[in-house]
Amino acid sequence: MKSLYAGDLPTATPQVIAATADSLPEQAGALQRARAFAEPLLATQSLDTGENVLQHADAVAAILRTIGGSEAMQAASYLVYACDHLNKPHEIIAKAFGDNFADLALETTKLVRLQRMARLAQQSASHSSSAAPMAQTAAAQTESVRKMLLAFSKDLRVVMLRLASRLQTLRHFAATKLPVPPGLASEALQVFAPLANRLGIWEIKWEMEDLSFRFLEPNTYKQVAKLLDEKRTEREASVDRLRQQLADELVAQGVHATVQGRPKHIYSIVKKMRGKSLGFEQVYDIRALRIVVPTVPDCYAALSLVHTRFTPITEEFDDYIARPKPNGYQSLHTVVRDAGSQPIEVQIRTQAMHDHAEHGVAAHWAYKEAGAKGYGGSVTAAGEYDAKIAVLRQLLAWERDLSGAHASDGQGMFDDRIYVLTPDAAIVELPQGATAVDFAYSVHTNLGHRCRGAKVDGAMVPLNTPLKNGQTVEVTAVKEGGPSRDWLNPELGYLVSHRARAKVRAWFNALAMGETMAKGREAVEKLLQREGKTAIKLDDLASQLGFHNADALFEVVGKDEFSLRNIELLLRPPEPAGTQDDYMPLKKPRGVSGGKGGVLVVGIDSLMTQLAKCCKPAPPDLISGFVTRGKGVSVHRSDCSNLRNMVQRSGDRLIEVEWGAPGGKDGNVYPVDVAVEALDRQGLLRDISEVFAKEKMNVIGVQTQSVKGTAWMTFTVEVAESGRLTRVLKIVNELSGVRSARRR
Template identity: 30%
Template sequence: MTRQYELVERVLSYQPTADEAMLNRAYVYAMKAHGNQKRASGAPYFSHPLEVAAILAEMRLDDATIATALLHDTIEDTDVTRTEIDTMFGAEIGTLVDGLTKIKKLDLVTKKAEQAENFRKLLLAISSDIRVLLVKLADRLHNMRTLEHMKPAKRKIIAEETMDIYAPLAGRMGMQWLREELEDHAFRWLNPEAYAAVVERLKILRAHTQGLIDEIEGALITKLKEAKVRCIVAGREKKPYAIWSKMERKQISLEQLSDIYGFRIVVPEVPDCYHALAVVHTTWHAVPGRFKDYISNPKQNDYQSIHTTIVGPRHQRVELQIRTELMHSIAEYGVAAHALYKDTNGANGKAVPSQDSNAYRWLRHLVGMLLDGDNPEEFLEHTKLELFQDQVFCFTPKGRLIALPRGANCIDFAYAVHTDVGNTCVGAKINGRPMPLASALRNGDEVEIICSTAQAPPVAWQSLAVTGKARSAIRRATRDAVRAQYGKLGREILDRAFQRRDKTFSEESLSAALGRLSQKTAEDVMAAVGRGELASATWSVPSFPRRGRRRGQSAGAKSAPTKAGSASARSWASNSAGPAPPVRSGPKAQVEFRSAACEAICRNSPDGGAVPGDRIVGILTPGQGITIYPIHADALKAFDEEPERWIDITWDIDDDNSQRFPAKIAVTAMNEPGSLAQVASVIGEADGNIENIKMTNRVADYTEMLIDLEVWDLQHLNEILAGLRAKDVVSAAARAEG
């Protein structure tokens, strides 16, 4: 385990102005906070943040990042609070630790939707300060180095997360060494048999090629010295996962790989790169098709090098990477390397990672995509496609460089230029020749996209597109096209409905009803009507309000079959106004009641009464007549065991009837001046009559009201409730029971 003084000395070696006292204070504070906590291995828990800090010190990060690494688990795993961190170490470190704590709580899981949503949150958390990501990656690296102490099930989940998200994300940030080590650790646990096989074959290969690396390295140094090229040459062997993935991708054996051994030639300046390339190519045979110039066309993570493959000593194929010292640092440490060479924008002139690098711009581009409205699964699909793919570089006819994932086609190119170009694309020319849109692009292709405003992207393009940007844009365009079709159908339905009422349809006529229809725009209403989501009864009531309803304009109804024979009620009645004749059974039986009894039942019912339109039933009492109840009346429970006494009754109100019916509603409104006036205004404008208002519960924010109303019928009551719910001051409005 790294010791305190070793860590501080390492930081001071590359940052002499580092706050030594602050680093010592963070070390002691974190050690005390974690106390006697243990890791799964049995080691003191504090060994973990200390090793994370050591990893970041190797990357030569600033003292604030090192202190954050020491403290990164304190808020999550101890009683330490954000306020205490701010007080002890300042707001900058407090913000970094808090950001890591939020990410810790969002560790990715295997469920696709949750993983996607959490990854969105991860990117949002790191977008404000790239150092949050650097600490997170170092934290994951140390966890992978000690993964053997975890339970097998947990070990598999962590390894899958690392392979799917963290390793490619490290690569996208330009931190190649970190990516390779993360991939190797994950490969070891996800596919132990393959890992062991590759390691064993490498041992055999080393025995057969003993001394080869030293021989090739010596030959390169000799030739470059003769040409007076100052350089450092270093050889390396490919990592097991890199070897395995290439064997899988190309379906070849390990012996057939041409780049098991790779050599880096590091020179002072860019012209020296091309000088070294000339020496190498004039000394040994270059392998055709194996040359790439990433100095002229850098990768999106700022990576720059010249790649070439030669047939070197012992007729061994050798991969060479030629780069400057700055390029080498960026290739190894990615965004972290910008602290050393580009920026001194930290406090007191301290160097911190640049947030203007290409890699960071890519991250900001992803965060910007969160505003496009794609669902989490689409966003994760887009991100994974970009994370895992290598690149090809193509050009527009005007010379604009477009970087695309390997295997991308003309459709992807069109959407990379602009979404509108992709949506209107009808054809393409590659290097001046008309080609199918599905044609895969190669490095250096010049692509011209042919557009037509009459074109819309076909759904089938989703299966052809390679980039997530193209796929999400095609899905969005498809949804918009379907919505437009439903909107057109909905407009026709509404237009005919307005014509039947001798009115002219316009979008403005729907604007006043948007709140009641729970829609944002008139286009939303038309699309919902076209899809059948808004039935005619739903949109016609707010669109054609019945202002100033004539008295007696209640809906009538015919007789309904009963549970005991057949009966009907021509007037809503009971025996409250005097004895009624007994009910006669039989198919033609009919009972006559006086209408005055109706009002007594409606007003005196303990269950809130009934209004025309409510379901009502009668209970037959032999020798006494029928008592009428609303279907929701609690009193009906007493007759559950006597079905022969139930008679289904329906409303039959005369057109010239001037009678209103009582109803009771419960309204929850904001407790602020004017709220009661707005409630009363809605009821009055809808031609309702308030008989009584009672405040049943009054608190600081809300007031609950019980309102007795007089309405014409059930439809009239529902209109009033819909109007109340549309008001901003009303949080709930419903019919009251009792």
């Protein structure tokens, strides 16, 4: 049986490469065209790190090519940096390369700008006299990671471009020996390297860790490098010889296995020394081998062969297959010495154990999703959709890794939020403890209203089940319907998101408003039917009553805030149409004998006169007379609109009249109407009435109406002459809340 050597295998394609392989359309000569397009824009430009932009883009494209990125993806690296130098980048790039390239370039550029601004803010804070608190620094990194995660979820290709760009930035500082901004190196070590690790892009992960550590702790880096008695190339050659020997012996024993060997990188050595408080001489896995076999029995068969071939160090053996770690990790660990007494760490595991160890829970899910198609040295999900789901879950696992790192310091990085997946492989951000109902409202308000059930990772769950990071949520909805009032009960735990709660409340408020308006409409329509006025347009009726539209009228009527009596008064006014000439007798004080009345008809003696109710004239108003049929002369104010209408029809009946005794010396008093508009308040009617009382004006009638905080009042007062009324209205206008007071 032939053994599979690591050297014989093609380089395993990282999952993110597989998930984005067909996302950009391959175009003939796309890479050359993209570089030619960007060169005149970038050749003379520099990044804030001091590196030439075109050289940076060239290097990013080369890194993408190394990790298996397509030619189209390499072309995108040039277009990203061209965006900053174009007036309408999306339009121009889309015209030259298509919308797909334009979308990727714009999305990546947005993230680059956000990270650049965050880095500059951190640098300015570090240069200020008062250093920024650690909490602020952690909060800034939290927000940066959050934006990265959401940007990656929109377009997975952004991940590759950002990883390659950050690695090239570190290479630039290593080559130029320029001082590295501390924030840039620490972010690469704490954020980008774990991301590359989660996505299985080992080349970037290892190099990024070593370069970042070299910049952050140069003395420690040099010390460990010096302690390594072999150069890296020599160590790699030594490990490769051991791998070859072990692989040959496994073949001889009939064990089908993949044998991988690699020396420990400097950062991983330091990390282990610090994590286990070991001295350099106690780190046994400076040289390490990994054996991956099909089954668990094969693991123990391989272990037996290793212990036979090499000298085991008994106290360094651990069986994590029989006793898995709390996080589910399984493997056989042993340390042996070769013929030269050099220690070698050997790990033996199955493929499923290996994927779980390398990618955590995300890879475990991806392994199940891939099913019978299996793995050829790396996770290969069944189809583009499964690959995308697997990568998104790895991104979420990366976020949890960072959260756990901060939680160990007593401050959770993402304690207040979780990220779950839709069936279409999109990430949805929710508050901690959110349920499927919160998820539904986050996707779309209408979906939330119609939500009736949910599946989490394919299993039906109650709607108030708290969701966890990385779960895939599918909502079952009815075609029509609304939320349940139980969802607003905090004790039942259906809703955590304030946004979702507000949407549910808004739905019930709208429902209650609809019922209120229906009640108001029914009452108004019944009144119109009773009065025989069904032909009236409802919007016109509302406008006459001071409302913007009929719905506003129905609302206040339905809430019992507006009396139907007001509508009746409008429909049946005290002065029906066509009775403008009704008689209005003059009121005289006691002891005054009746004479000819207060009005004289010029040139005619002893002719009956009467004051019109429509305009209620009073001295010294300019007046005119109109001869009526059987009721003498009707006296109107000269500016009365009814008088103008009657004159247009019968102009020959207009006659000249005048007041009998000037200045009210005849003892007559005249009723006039005063209209007051004011901000409704307690005591308003009392205050206005007191003004009339102090001015010795008799109030013989009052009508009031209040709508939405505004009061309309009509006072009927008796005056001897209208000039005095003008002075009284001026006093009323000065009262608190009064907007206008005028004679009608």
